[in-house]
Amino acid sequence: MTVRPHTSLDTELLSEIIREQGTPTYVYDARILDAGVCRWIDAVGDPSRICYAVKANYNLGVLARLTTHGIGFEASTVGEMARALAAGIPAKRIVLxxxxxxxxxxxxxxxxxxxxxxxxxxxxxxxxxxxxxxxxxxxxxxxxxxxxxxxxxxxxxxxxxxxxxxxxxxxxxxxxxxxxxxxxxxxxxxxxxxxxxxxxxxxxxxxxxxxxxxxxxxxxxxxxxxxxxxxxxxxxxxxxxxxxxxxxxxxxxxxxxxxxxxxxxxxxxxxGRSIAARAGTLVTRVLYRRERDGHPALVCDGGFTDFGRFSLYGAQHRIEPLEGSLEGPDTVEVLGPTCESGDKLGTERPLHGVRPGDLLAVRDVGAYGFVMASNYNARPRPAEVMVDDDGWKVVRQRESLEDLWRGETVG
Ligand SMILES: Cc1ncc(COP(=O)(O)O)c(C=O)c1O
Known part of the structure; x- marks a missing residue:
């Protein structure tokens, strides 16, 4: 897989990733994952006593990075266990x-x-x-x-x-x-x-x-x-x-x-969450802006099928403009593109100055983000990218249209 050089996980880097990968895309910072694990190892001492909950984020690239710290892994299903094994984690370090x-x-x-x-x-x-x-x-x-x-x-x-x-x-x-x-x-x-x-x-x-x-x-x-x-x-x-x-x-x-x-x-x-959440950002593009009875809303190309934590739990994540400016303190709703009115990424977000075409970064989505994504409305699931000191690489390709009906038959 190609690794492109970069300096830090800043606007410029995220914009470069999006130019190549499109939106919505998950971007994980491997160094923040490392910091999340090290906080636990410093506290507990023996890494084998820490069993990362695979369900929080089971991308193989994420699991492979975490296993370099010598920790254990908790899998809640045979599927999660198979993912851990596929990432090169020995059975003796896995808890079902x-x-x-x-x-x-x-x-x-x-x-x-x-x-x-x-x-x-x-x-x-x-x-x-x-x-x-x-x-x-x-x-x-x-x-x-x-x-x-x-x-x-x-x-x-x-x-x-x-x-x-x-x-x-x-x-x-x-x-x-x-x-x-x-x-x-x-x-x-x-x-x-x-x-x-x-x-x-x-x-x-x-x-x-x-x-x-x-x-x-x-x-x-x-x-x-x-x-x-x-x-x-x-x-x-x-x-x-x-x-x-x-x-x-x-x-x-x-x-x-x-x-x-x-x-x-x-x-x-x-x-799970305390190791992976901070490492993830979801980048989405604003499709259009809608004024509803004086309540502005931004409709984006990423929604609850990509990141469901607001729709499921009312979780308000930081949502920041990648480019463009924040004009004034007024807040907006951030909506997804699907045919559900409840499709939201957040409400009351201070993004008044954001315009159609701008990129938004939904922060701290490294846990219970992509793993809960769905194909509702026949939407291909987003790409996942990992950033490291050496550069960045795609750790999961965006799904293609053909992926949407893989395994199905017309009769
Ligand atoms: C048995 C078990 N262990 C660990 C976890 C991880 O929890 P958290 O991500 O909140 O740390 C979960 C989450 O559902 C769980 O069910």
Missing amino acids: GGVPKPPEAVEEGIRRGLDLVVLQAAHEVEAAVRAGASLEGPPARVGLRVRPGIRAGAHPSLETGRADAKFGFGPSEIQEAWIALDGAKGVEPTTLAFHLGSGLDSLEPYEGAIEVLLRLVRDLESSGHAVRELDLGGGLGVAYDEDGADLEPAELVRIVRERLDGTDLGVRYEP
Whole structure:
């Protein structure tokens, strides 16, 4: 792949990328990805205890860059696991996470010799016991995801640890599931896990959830079953607005160490957003400007099919003009081109001076951006580009029209 020289991820560079690749295009800065991982490694120490949540951004170029830091990876599906393997990540550095899975996924994870398979429902435990029975060699490490009954997350759809959530075992169901695994051939239960939600703006929920896990560890111990580690999932939020501050991994690690003082439990973290979000920018072009009852709106060539976080969660990302000027404080809505009125990239954005043809940069879209893009309205998904010290390269081609009907037949 061609690598073009550049100096920094500035307007000039983004404009050059767009001249060649068109819009909308995702641009990732590999150096910001590095900084995101290093913040975690500095806090945690051992890189293998950090398992990047592949779902946040699973472009092969992104995964290949992250794996150079020696970290682990959490995949929530067989597809994510296959992507991680395709990026050159060894099976022994992959965790199959505690997200609802068909029995075949559990069996595949165990057969593949992953670092850990986290189970979160009775049928997954049964599948693990079945797969373990025919396993040659050392037993497969498995864990159980607990639903600690704690509210946390930037939006109700992002809360996953509530008592009524679909994820994981309730605390009262853990003993039975653990005992089933502890007595089985070919599997070794080692881990209790939770994932509270995504986009957390406070670390307090972790404290309550760790207490729930510690109680379960003690209960299991008193019935003769040893827990070796806790997996605390992901969740650290990013301040998407201009002046907020991101939650710090070092502060989370400090709290965790305080709570686990006096135990010999290992700890695993699964950050996604806090590693990848800041590294991404989506560049889109303004098609036209629309005045609606005194409320100006910019209609762009990128919309919710390319970047869905405003339409899904009301997430307001910084949107900046790449060229052109900001005239005055007035705000505009930034709309996408599809046939849905709810197709928006943001509202109340200070972009009054922006004109048709101008380029806009939607910031901090490196996590849960492209991975949630769709082909609705038969729109090819955007290109993805990676910028590094040496230059930039396309890490995923923009889809072609033919890609839109690949695998289909007319009869
Ligand atoms: C089990 C699990 N671990 C980790 C993550 C990553 O969360 P975040 O990107 O908020 O750090 C998720 C996100 O949904 C998850 O489901």
